[in-house]
Amino acid sequence: MTTTNSTDAPSRPRGRPAAFDREAALQQALLVFWSHGYEGASMAELTAAMNMNKPSIYAAFGNKEELFRHALHAYTARTGSFIGKALEATSARQVVDQLLNAAAAMLTDPSHPQGCMIVQTALACGAACTEIREELTSYRQRMRQALQQRFERAQAEGDLPADAVPADLARYVAAIHQGMSVQASSGASREELQALVHVVLQQWPSR
Amino acid sequence: MTTTNSTDAPSRPRGRPAAFDREAALQQALLVFWSHGYEGASMAELTAAMNMNKPSIYAAFGNKEELFRHALHAYTARTGSFIGKALEATSARQVVDQLLNAAAAMLTDPSHPQGCMIVQTALACGAACTEIREELTSYRQRMRQALQQRFERAQAEGDLPADAVPADLARYVAAIHQGMSVQASSGASREELQALVHVVLQQWPSR
DNA sequence: TTATTTATTTACCGATTGGTAATTAAATAA
DNA sequence: TTATTTAATTACCAATCGGTAAATAAATAA
Structure with a gap:
């Protein structure tokens, strides 16, 4: 059993809050992969579409291959x-x-x-x-x-x-x-x- | 009417003869494009498969895009x-x-x-x-x-x-x-x- | 032989690729 | 305030990308 805050209300995490909406960013990545393919989609284009810089993307989703898998999962779940x-x-x-x-x-x-x-x-x-x-x-x-x-x-x-x-x-x-x-x-x-x-x-x- | 050699026998061209068989090289390029796609096929892989170095390829077929068109033409004609x-x-x-x-x-x-x-x-x-x-x-x-x-x-x-x-x-x-x-x-x-x-x-x- | 022509080889180019180290910014905890 | 934690920014990395300049090799013409 891990130590949590006393109330059930979600406590804010410790550090600087993320400036991006994870689902929205993933949706933008999905659109880029969808239209240009896996290898036709460059990290430069992905960063522009997701409105995130590369280190943030890598911290949040892993490398390009894992980002594609996240986008693919969003695709199957939604579309x-x-x-x-x-x-x-x-x-x-x-x-x-x-x-x-x-x-x-x-x-x-x-x-x-x-x-x-x-x-x-x-x-x-x-x-x-x-x-x-x-x-x-x-x-x-x-x-x-x-x-x-x-x-x-x-x-x-x-x-x-x-x-x-x-x-x-x-x-x-x-x-x-x-x-x-x-x-x-x-x-x-x-x-x-x-x-x-x-x-x-x-x-x-x-x- | 252009000047040709006196007999109907084909005269050899002037300079150093090409060491590659154009049709065979094109067939190898075709196989590479076919299996890896246009942008998935690198010039490095093409040179290896065609057994030609890049300047020879560019001299014979133009750039990568034109090489693909030549390969595509061979594909439609043969396959x-x-x-x-x-x-x-x-x-x-x-x-x-x-x-x-x-x-x-x-x-x-x-x-x-x-x-x-x-x-x-x-x-x-x-x-x-x-x-x-x-x-x-x-x-x-x-x-x-x-x-x-x-x-x-x-x-x-x-x-x-x-x-x-x-x-x-x-x-x-x-x-x-x-x-x-x-x-x-x-x-x-x-x-x-x-x-x-x-x-x-x-x-x-x-x- | 010498000159000319064409092909091959070697070495290299700037640009872009996916990926990161180091720094700065913004939040909470004490 | 100060320390700690997490995120965003900047600058950068080696490797590879497509493409080419310069030099060398092999043929014919004179």
Whole structure:
């Protein structure tokens, strides 16, 4: 049991108070990484966007690689929250509908860079960011596995044809999602992506 | 009419002969850009792979940006040749079949980096490679437009349902192709991608 | 041979990269 | 006040970045 102050009111820490808002600074870092990629984002640009000087950033978040991980965590918690919600829909078809239409909206939202951070920021990179690249790859694989499990459940519930292969359908939907991300980063509009999703849903098995 | 040597036999040029094979050197540069991206590929790594020192590279190909364009041209001419062939297939369904199955094979070919160079090498990057990024984007758009025109022709030939929208189908197939590229670079096997393509073909309209 | 032309080699350039040591500023505790 | 603790600022580091000037090597032309 550590020694704390007598009341439950939070006591101020000892030294000089931080001048930056941690969440706000992280959000700015996120935007820089999102638009320029891991190695395309320089510490100079990050310091400018976060309105912090380098030693403060390193003290608060570690080095560039750890800063990226913090930003990535903020991304999945905030921007990527629609994925978990879509997986809770009541049928496989509704999962795909909600997932891809929410993605069409998010990927083209003008309030942040276009496309998906997890697809864009380190698809190919130099030797210095191999770990980051692999981390993003495992993120994508986890999403695909979550889709596969959801489709397996759907099939067990008679929600998908018996001859459908959940693993293949999951890979298919994941590819659509990733392709939409590429096209969003190339300037595709929300309406264009929604038309794409419409094609997917029209052809979705056994509706 | 310029002055040439008297016979048709090619006369040797005046100065010291180049010690490198231009096409082979370009192929090595292509492999480096393909696996590490435009800004992830350093001139040091390129010189090592091409077995040329920097001044020779600059004399032969221009700067890094122009070298990338030369490599990109070699890529589209060699590796990307299957796209043009697929577009000549006799039906829309066969176009998609040939295009995506050939892509599944190419994207996972162990003799070169996994995935598509045009998707991978500059999706997000720093300010220094904006032009490269836009050039790759326009490559992807040209492929999508070619698909759209092919589907328009298919529809006119009764090869696609009257209510199908060629532009949307083209965007759909392009997204599949791009998503396959992302997954190939993440380690998906040829068989896994072929299973994905099977899902697409099973659901292709009006077969 | 000598002159000319082109390629390769070596050494180097300024700028930028990610990262830090040392100092100064602002808060609390005694 | 004085000591202590933490943050912000300034200045700086070695390494690497893309790119090049100058010198040397290897070919042909005369």
